[in-house]
Amino acid sequence: VTSTSSFHAIVPAGGAGTRxxxxxxxxxxxxxxxxxxxxxxxxxxxxxxxxxxxxxIHVVTGQAHAEQVxxxxxxxxxxxxxxxxxxxxxxxxxxxxxIHQRDPNATIGSFAADQVIPEYExxxxxxxxxxxxxxxxxxxxxxxxxTGPSSAFGYIDGADRLEQFPTARRVAHFVEKPDEATAAxxxxxxxFSWNAGMFISRAGVLLDALAAFQPELHEGLTRIAASWDxxxxxxxxxxxxxxxxxxAIDHAxxxxxxxxxxxxxxxGRFRWxxxxxxxxxxxxxxxxxxxxxxxxxxxxxxxxxSEKLVSIVGIDDAVVVxxxxxxxxxxxxxxxxxxxxxxxxxxxxxxxxx
Amino acid sequence: VTSTSSFHAIVPAGGAGTRxxxxxxxxxxxxxxxxxxxxxxxxxxxxxxxxxxxxxIHVVTGQAHAEQVxxxxxxxxxxxxxxxxxxxxxxxxxxxxxIHQRDPNATIGSFAADQVIPEYExxxxxxxxxxxxxxxxxxxxxxxxxTGPSSAFGYIDGADRLEQFPTARRVAHFVEKPDEATAAxxxxxxxFSWNAGMFISRAGVLLDALAAFQPELHEGLTRIAASWDxxxxxxxxxxxxxxxxxxAIDHAxxxxxxxxxxxxxxxGRFRWxxxxxxxxxxxxxxxxxxxxxxxxxxxxxxxxxSEKLVSIVGIDDAVVVxxxxxxxxxxxxxxxxxxxxxxxxxxxxxxxxx
Numbered sequence: 035v036t037s038t039s040s041f042h043a044i045v046p047a048g049g050a051g052t053r054x055x056x057x058x059x060x061x062x063x064x065x066x067x068x069x070x071x072x073x074x075x076x077x078x079x080x081x082x083x084x085x086x087x088x089x090x091i092h093v094v095t096g097q098a099h100a101e102q103v104x105x106x107x108x109x110x111x112x113x114x115x116x117x118x119x120x121x122x123x124x125x126x127x128x129x130x131x132x133i134h135q136r137d138p139n140a141t142i143g144s145f146a147a148d149q150v151i152p153e154y155e156x157x158x159x160x161x162x163x164x165x166x167x168x169x170x171x172x173x174x175x176x177x178x179x180x181t182g183p184s185s186a187f188g189y190i191d192g193a194d195r196l197e198q199f200p201t202a203r204r205v206a207h208f209v210e211k212p213d214e215a216t217a218a219x220x221x222x223x224x225x226f227s228w229n230a231g232m233f234i235s236r237a238g239v240l241l242d243a244l245a246a247f248q249p250e251l252h253e254g255l256t257r258i259a260a261s262w263d264x265x266x267x268x269x270x271x272x273x274x275x276x277x278x279x280x281x282a283i284d285h286a287x288x289x290x291x292x293x294x295x296x297x298x299x300x301x302g303r304f305r306w307x308x309x310x311x312x313x314x315x316x317x318x319x320x321x322x323x324x325x326x327x328x329x330x331x332x333x334x335x336x337x338x339x340s341e342k343l344v345s346i347v348g349i350d351d352a353v354v355v356x357x358x359x360x361x362x363x364x365x366x367x368x369x370x371x372x373x374x375x376x377x378x379x380x381x382x383x384x385x386x387x388x
Numbered sequence: 389v390t391s392t393s394s395f396h397a398i399v400p401a402g403g404a405g406t407r408x409x410x411x412x413x414x415x416x417x418x419x420x421x422x423x424x425x426x427x428x429x430x431x432x433x434x435x436x437x438x439x440x441x442x443x444x445i446h447v448v449t450g451q452a453h454a455e456q457v458x459x460x461x462x463x464x465x466x467x468x469x470x471x472x473x474x475x476x477x478x479x480x481x482x483x484x485x486x487i488h489q490r491d492p493n494a495t496i497g498s499f500a501a502d503q504v505i506p507e508y509e510x511x512x513x514x515x516x517x518x519x520x521x522x523x524x525x526x527x528x529x530x531x532x533x534x535t536g537p538s539s540a541f542g543y544i545d546g547a548d549r550l551e552q553f554p555t556a557r558r559v560a561h562f563v564e565k566p567d568e569a570t571a572a573x574x575x576x577x578x579x580f581s582w583n584a585g586m587f588i589s590r591a592g593v594l595l596d597a598l599a600a601f602q603p604e605l606h607e608g609l610t611r612i613a614a615s616w617d618x619x620x621x622x623x624x625x626x627x628x629x630x631x632x633x634x635x636a637i638d639h640a641x642x643x644x645x646x647x648x649x650x651x652x653x654x655x656g657r658f659r660w661x662x663x664x665x666x667x668x669x670x671x672x673x674x675x676x677x678x679x680x681x682x683x684x685x686x687x688x689x690x691x692x693x694s695e696k697l698v699s700i701v702g703i704d705d706a707v708v709v710x711x712x713x714x715x716x717x718x719x720x721x722x723x724x725x726x727x728x729x730x731x732x733x734x735x736x737x738x739x740x741x742x
Contacts, residue, residue, distance in 0.1 A: 056699075102720060327732040329725055342694075343714045344740055345410075345729040349703065349720025360697045361708070363717050368702025371683055375699040378681040387697055 041165055042140050043088035044129040045110075046122050047077055047095040047103060047147035052373035053311040056360035057337065060388055065147035066102055069309055070319050076309070077147040081107045083147060083154055087161050092133070093124075093147065094125040117275045122231070123286040124251065124278045127244055131259035134237035141168055143234035149308050150318060156304035160201075164234040165299045171289055173235040173243065175205065176302040183217035186310055186370075188229040188284070191220075192299050201301035205292040208284060218275045227299065230306060233283060243287045243296070246289070251279045251286070310370035312353045323354070324359025335366065360387055395519055396591075397442035398483040399464075400476050401431055401449040401457060401501035406727035407665040409619050410714035411691065414742055419501035420456055423663055424673050430663070431501040432676065435461045437508050438499060440691050446487070447501065448479040458466055462737070469706035471629045474669070477640040478632045481598055485613035485689045488591035497583055497588035498637070503662050504672060514555075517654045517714075518588040526588040527597065529559065530656040531581025537571035540664055540724075542583040542638070544653050555655035559646040562638060581653060584660060587637060597641045605633045605640070665723035666707045677708070689720065714741055 038143040058064045065077040065118050070230025074082065077093070084091055094114040095103050104113050114129055143161065151157050164174040178188045188210055192203035208229060212220060220226035233240075235305050254274045261270035279286075291297050304363045307318045314333040316322070323336020327345040335351035338344050351368060355362040364372055377386040405418025414419045419431045428436060431447070438445055444465040449457050454469045468483055480498045487494050498513065505511050518528040542564055546557035562583060563621060574580035583729045587594075599606040608628045615624035633640075645651050661672045670676075670689040677690025681699040688706035692698050700706050707723060709716040718726055730742040 134472050247638070327729050327736075329732065330722065340696075341713070342710070343733065343738070345714065345716050345727055345732070347716070347718035349706075349719060352703075352717055354715070354717050356696070359695070360699065361710060361715060362701070363701045363703065363706055363708050364407040364701035365703060368684065371701050374683040375681050375701055377613065378683065379697065379699070382681075 040137060040140050041088050042111050042137075042142050043084040043091045044126055044133075044142055044144045045077065045080055045084070045091060045093045045147045046125045046144060047093050047099065048116075048119060048122070049148065050123065051148065051309075052376050053370060054309070054315065055376040056355060056357045056387065058360055060099065060385075062102075063099065063148075064309065066099065066106065069315060070150055075106055076150065077103060078106055079150065080145060080147050081110060083151060083157055085109070086154075087158060088143070090133075092129045094129050095147075099329045111358060117272060119283050120278050120280045123244075123248070123281045123283045124255065124275070126233075126283055127241075127251065127255045128235050128236060128258060130240050131255045132262045133264070134241055135259050138238065140233065140237045141165055141239065142237045143232065146231050146308075149230060149306065151304055151306050153304050157302070160300050160302045160304070161234065163200055163202060164232075167196065167199055167298050167300060168235045169240070171236065171239055172296060172298040173233055173239060173287065174202070174229060174300060175288065176232040176234070177299040178230050178302045178304075178306045180221055180226065180228055181305075183214060183221045184228070185212055185214050185217045186314070187211060189217075189220050189226045190229050190299050191223075192225045192227065196298060197238070199300070201303075202298050204295060205288075205297040205299050207292055208289050210302065227294050227301070228306070228307070229284070230302065231284070232302075240287065243291050248279060248281065248286050256277050282316065312355070312364065313366040313369040316353070318367060326354075333366075335340070394491060394494050395442050395572050396491075396496050397438040397445045398480055398487075398496055398498040399434055399438070399445065399447045399501045400429065400498060401447050401453065402470075402473055402476070402479065403502065405502065405663075407724060407732050408663070409726060409730040409733075410504045410709060410716055410741065412519060414739075415452065415500075416456075417453065418663065420453065420460065423669060424504055425543060428715050429460055430504065431457060432460055433504065434499060434509070434638060436462060437505060437511055438461070438543065441512060442497070442506075444487075445482045447499075448483050452466045458725065471626060474632050475636050476601070476632045477598075477635045477637045478609065478629075480587075480637055481595075481605065482610045484591050485609045486616045488595055488617070490589065492592065493517055494591045494710045495588065496591045496594065498560045498586065500585050500662075502661065503584060505658055505660050507658050511566065511656070512694040514654050514656045514658070515588065517554055518586075519655060521550065521553055521652050522589045522593070525590065525593055525650075526652040527587055527593060527650060528556070528652045528654060529642065530586040530588070531653040531656075532584050532656045532660045534575055534580065534582055535559050535659075537568060538582070539566055539568050539571045540668075541565060541662075543571075543574050544579045544583050545577075546579045546653050547582065553654070556652050557652050558649060559642075559651040561646055562643050567620070582660070583638070584656065584662070585638070586656075587642065594641065599644050601644050602633060602635065602640050605635070608632050665726060666718070667720040670707070670720060680708075687720075 051058035092112040100115045167174045190205040193206035196202040326336045329347040331346040337355045340356045351366040353364045405412035448468040452710045545560040551555040680690045682702040685700040688737035691709045694710045706718040
């Protein structure tokens with residue numbers, strides 16, 4: 035794929051995944067876990083599938099996780115350490131600015147560190163098309179073909195086709211997570227896809243858009259990037275980072291740029307999961323707990339990392355997760371509320387388990 | 389209470405309590421457990437409340453549990469060891485025959501080892517009245533005043549009053565566990581009480597009834613009793629016990645005798661629980677798990693005998709029981725089905741946990 039010769043991948047690795055507690059912890063967030071039993075953690079899988087496509091890979095992560103990231107994916111070209119979480123735009127923007135400084139013709143793509151894509155080939159096809167579309171000056175996203183009317187994801191509404199490419203369309207607009215009825219109408223319409231937060235563009239295009247929509251943030255990132263390959267890096271970073279606007283790339287660039295017709299979407303025709311909660315994990319890996327006894331609980335999902343025997347009686351969609359220090363009992367239906375459990379433990383001062 | 393001077397208590401201690409698994413085990417059945425956190429096990433509580441009323445107390449239990457029984461209630465006068473379980477009539481009948489042989493005027497009462505009665509005084513009143521009624525030649529049961537339309541217990545239908553006693557009535561008939569609608573009609577009728585399996589009578593009356601209704605069983609028990617205080621006890625017991633009819637006292641005597649007008653019931657006006665399942669245990673001891681996190685699970689019941697933290701999200705009537713080797717997850721509504729869990733482990737050959 036000749037066009038990938040100057041393609042640089044940015045992997046923002048943030049978010050604790052508190053809906054997967056007690057598997058995920060503050061000190062061991064979702065992207066550092068092997069959730070699908072593949073033997074590779076989520077960030078390792080992310081890097082694995084980007085390596086054949088990108089000429090360099092850059093992870094952006096929090097200070098607390100940088101060492102574990104470096105240990106898990108030693109092959110990446112750099113690990114950017116965020117002094118504090120400022121959401122995805124400063125993270126991606128910093129890496130983009132540094133890459134652009136080193137290679138003004140670079141094309142970049144951002145891919146979250148905590149998503150599962152089991153099949154490589156259709157992913158590679160989508161990225162390759164996105165890189166080609168991006169040469170024309172668009173910011174390009176990969177829209178995941180929906181497998182159902184999910185209310186767990188934001189949606190991308192595709193408009194007219196860009197005929198010279200296999201699947202690309204102009205983006206009409208981005209929409210937030212819908213309710214179930216609205217999600218069903220999106221599915222019926224056929225033009226909507228799931229927003230997986232993948233954005234591909236020329237580095238200069240992204241930075242120009244940032245300058246237009248978030249000039250102060252652009253200014254701060256430009257100053258940090260200018261110091262990056264100098265002895266002043268740490269000093270400038272510590273001074274400016276806390277003042278950067280905390281904002282997601284969707285709100286900072288994708289949404290306002292789409293209104294101007296500057297965003298395209300290519301079709302991501304692959305299985306994809308953000309493993310957002312235990313219901314999603316169960317969909318991904320099956321019901322688990324081969325050694326559990328289930329009585330009128332056939333669909334129940336079990337993760338048991340202990341020697342204790344698990345028995346479930348009469349709760350069909352139960353979710354039971356056992357770690358060395360915690361037991362979570364919930365249902366697939368209540369899976370989105372799991373984040374309230376570590377929050378309650380934190381309220382009690384039990385920071386050792388959150 | 390002068391009439392208790394020759395009153396002898398028999399405590400059949402059998403039954404595994406598989407609906408309380410994994411708290412109860414084959415090797416550590418319900419009656420050996422301190423389920424209400426009182427500091428006394430159920431058999432200890434049973435002996436505690438009989439001690440002031442009875443001139444001797446005799447436990448009948450399985451070979452496997454005799455040592456633990458002797459260790460828990462060293463103050464009892466004897467522990468009869470059953471070579472194998474033959475249900476309650478042989479157990480009670482053997483003790484009755486031995487007691488009758490030693491004291492032909494004895495009055496006896498049988499009281500299961502696995503029931504909770506929090507208040508002593510009303511229990512003592514009922515037993516005292518039952519002993520007095522029994523002097524007239526009746527087999528007397530104590531009927532528990534229902535607190536609701538339970539379908540978990542057999543019922544006793546009381547007929548005409550025996551006017552010379554405070555609460556006694558002739559028993560019209562015994563009925564098996566009803567469905568919920570029938571239980572509601574019993575409660576509305578006002579003459580029904582719960583059958584707690586307490587039977588008080590003169591020993592000779594019980595043995596005469598046994599001779600009439602179960603002559604072979606009576607013959608076998610008489611021969612074992614004749615050998616009891618001789619060197620031949622073990623030999624005769626081992627030889628005859630396996631041939632004894634396996635039958636409950638309710639079917640062997642109480643039901644057929646009630647048809648002849650030979651059974652009376654006195655009112656048991658006390659709180660009572662057979663702690664039949666985790667829903668009953670929750671009713672008895674409250675929801676437990678003071679250290680658990682509950683999110684939309686306010687009524688959930690927790691027993692946690694481990695260091696692991698328990699969190700329940702979105703299952704209001706959840707039951708979570710954690711021991712050193714097992715975790716049970718169910719609901720109060722499904723509590724009666726819990727016995728299927730140890731059964732399933734046994735099917736898998738895991739006899740170490742049943």
